[in-house]
Amino acid sequence: MLENPIREGEVALSFDPAETADDARLVFIGRAFTPWRPERDCPRNMRQVRERLAEAPELAFQLQIDAPFRPGLKDIAPGKAIFVLMWMSSARRDLIIQAPKHRETPAGLFSLRSPVRPNPIGLSLVRVKDIDHGAGRIAVDALDCFDGTPIIDLKPYIETVDRLAEEA
């Protein structure tokens, strides 16, 4: 994937985490199904997805969880909010300073939500619309990843835990 062009001001690591990373290993627990294809105009984040939904409320988003992991869906119910962690597998991993089109100056990657990062994990907070526990199928209100993206974790959003303390 290193043939992707580097834009002016961008800086790459001296190694490619996609080739060298082996500190820990992930198992994919399922896949996301979304209307977004790489070759089409894909929303950049959840805010843009929700803007599209205002125009096209028929857009549908699903998580399909693999059979061994489905018992773990117990207690997930419509209306609940969950964090979805995805593996943005088509992204390169070595750009440490990036120059996104929407920014005037290059930025440190840890200040960006770009899928290009040492560990290309995506994070989206969604609401469960419907769930079929036996089939491992969860309909959610929105997702900002490509169709077929691997899912690596689901976590309940807990208001008392996931809200920032007030600034001192």
Place this chain on the structure above:
Amino acid sequence: MLENPIREGEVALSFDPAETADDARLVFIGRAFTPWRPERDCPRNMRQVRERLAEAPELAFQLQIDAPFRPGLKDIAPGKAIFVLMWMSSARRDLIIQAPKHRETPAGLFSLRSPVRPNPIGLSLVRVKDIDHGAGRIAVDALDCFDGTPIIDLKPYIETVDRLAEEA
């Protein structure tokens, strides 16, 4: 790690992701430094950490980012809110139904924030108190992981992206 006892009502996968997982590989980008040791009374989540801080405001929390990744910290500044993704590396990974002490009935793991999960990724939303870009050292307001926990990603919290849409 499978010698950990299974509580009544708990269900394990028929395989251990710690041994079989190889769908994707992670690189550790640094470590967390916290007051929490496994053998001591460790807070279970960020709410409990903040309760402890009210009693002991001298408790300190740091992220130490490894040298190759430090240029990616550009644009992180005191006051900013970031998601910290950690690898809860001491946890077993195969318990799909769990019986936490604080719950009356066993729960599906995807409804828990337990570090015991197929991919033991921890997620905490924190505020940056201070940063030394050259040394890769970030002081943050709170962390709920053990001292020495590997860091796998930092993401900016973006209010328009990370807030749930209102429920329909």
